[in-house]
Amino acid sequence: MASVLFPRQSRIAIIVLGLTLASVQLTAASRSSASTQEKALRILFVDVEGGQATLFVTPAGQSLLIDAGWPDNDGRDADRIVAATKRAGISKIDYVLITHFHTDHVGGLPQLVAQIPVGTVIDHGDNRESTDAPTVQSWHAYQELLTAKKVKRLSLKPGDRLPVKGIETTVISSDGAVIDHALPGAGQNNAACKTAEHFPLDQTENLRSLGTLIIFGKLRILDLGDLTRDKEYELVCPSNKLGRFDIYIVSHHGWYQSNSSVFVNAIAPRVAIMDNGAKKGGTPSAWEIIEKSPRLEDLWQLHFSDEGGPAHNVATEFIANPEGPDAGHDLELTAWPDGRFDVTNSRTQITKHYPAR
Numbered sequence: 368m369a370s371v372l373f374p375r376q377s378r379i380a381i382i383v384l385g386l387t388l389a390s391v392q393l394t395a396a397s398r399s400s401a402s403t404q405e406k407a408l409r410i411l412f413v414d415v416e417g418g419q420a421t422l423f424v425t426p427a428g429q430s431l432l433i434d435a436g437w438p439d440n441d442g443r444d445a446d447r448i449v450a451a452t453k454r455a456g457i458s459k460i461d462y463v464l465i466t467h468f469h470t471d472h473v474g475g476l477p478q479l480v481a482q483i484p485v486g487t488v489i490d491h492g493d494n495r496e497s498t499d500a501p502t503v504q505s506w507h508a509y510q511e512l513l514t515a516k517k518v519k520r521l522s523l524k525p526g527d528r529l530p531v532k533g534i535e536t537t538v539i540s541s542d543g544a545v546i547d548h549a550l551p552g553a554g555q556n557n558a559a560c561k562t563a564e565h566f567p568l569d570q571t572e573n574l575r576s577l578g579t580l581i582i583f584g585k586l587r588i589l590d591l592g593d594l595t596r597d598k599e600y601e602l603v604c605p606s607n608k609l610g611r612f613d614i615y616i617v618s619h620h621g622w623y624q625s626n627s628s629v630f631v632n633a634i635a636p637r638v639a640i641m642d643n644g645a646k647k648g649g650t651p652s653a654w655e656i657i658e659k660s661p662r663l664e665d666l667w668q669l670h671f672s673d674e675g676g677p678a679h680n681v682a683t684e685f686i687a688n689p690e691g692p693d694a695g696h697d698l699e700l701t702a703w704p705d706g707r708f709d710v711t712n713s714r715t716q717i718t719k720h721y722p723a724r
């Protein structure tokens with residue numbers, strides 16, 4: 368190094384100058400990454416073992432959790448959601464959207480509310496499935512939270528917007544009804560409807576799922592909870608009311624009762640993220656439909672699907688929790704208004720970048 372040419376005093380001065388320059392550069396770098404982070408939407412896909420718990424934190428600092436996982440297990444799912452809120456830097460959850468009253472979606476809510484303040488719960492209206500004991504039990508626990516005024520309640524119907532700041536939202540489905548008009552930019556005739564399979568009406572809470580379109584800048588994100596194939600058909604036939612999506616939060620944990628080919632091919636996501644468990648969701652037929660959909664770049668899975676086996680699972684780097692002991696790893700998506708986004712596997716800490724299209 369050139370320092371050999373300078374006396375000791377000068378060498379020290381050069382080192383100090385160098386350190387100062389380095390620290391200026393570091394500060395500038397951290398400032399720019401902080402400002403980039405400020406504009407980003409973060410979505411954390413919490414592993415609740417085949418239930419749903421998807422946490423959105425908007426650049427406006429508001430939070431929306433779609434579903435709260437399972438009850439019991441010593442509060443496992445509530446613990447995992449709270450850990451995700453800490454990673455996201457929030458100390459309360461502004462809105463918890465309950466897609467429907469099945470136990471894997473609403474069951475964990477009482478344990479969650481006991482651990483972290485929750486502002487408002489958003490739902491499709493009252494539970495309609497009175498024949499399934501765990502669902503009825505979860506519904507009663509939900510009503511107790513409302514009676515005790517632990518949370519406020521907001522019930523929404525198709526076409527309504529969520530009051531979350533920092534993202535634009537439209538309710539697509541609620542309580543068995545779906546939007547009756549095409550979304551802006553959508554409405555194209557769907558030729559595949561002519562030969563599409565017809566499915567009988569689901570008789571459970573699944574078809575009542577509160578489904579939401581989320582727009583963030585140029586990005587379109589779809590979450591329909593466990594909405595079933597009969598309702599998917601209404602959304603994309605005879606014309607595609609929804610249009611195409613950048614990110615599809617795979618319905619029903621990747622189960623065959625949702626994810627019909629006429630629907631998945633119409634919404635044609637770039638990236639699909641599946642909240643399956645090792646033994647729940649990730650049905651081979653549904654997995655194949657998503658994998659072969661026309662614009663798909665990647666499918667990410669919260670778990671290796673035992674049912675899928677070697678032929679119907681993605682490569683291990685796209686799976687948060689592969690075969691073996693389960694550590695409850697998450698997937699995290701960071702999105703920017705210009706349409707870029709990243710997906711990070713919390714197990715490997717490897718991030719894949721998706722440029723704007």
Ligand SMILES: [Zn+2]
Binds near residue numbers: 417
């Ligand atoms: Zn479910």
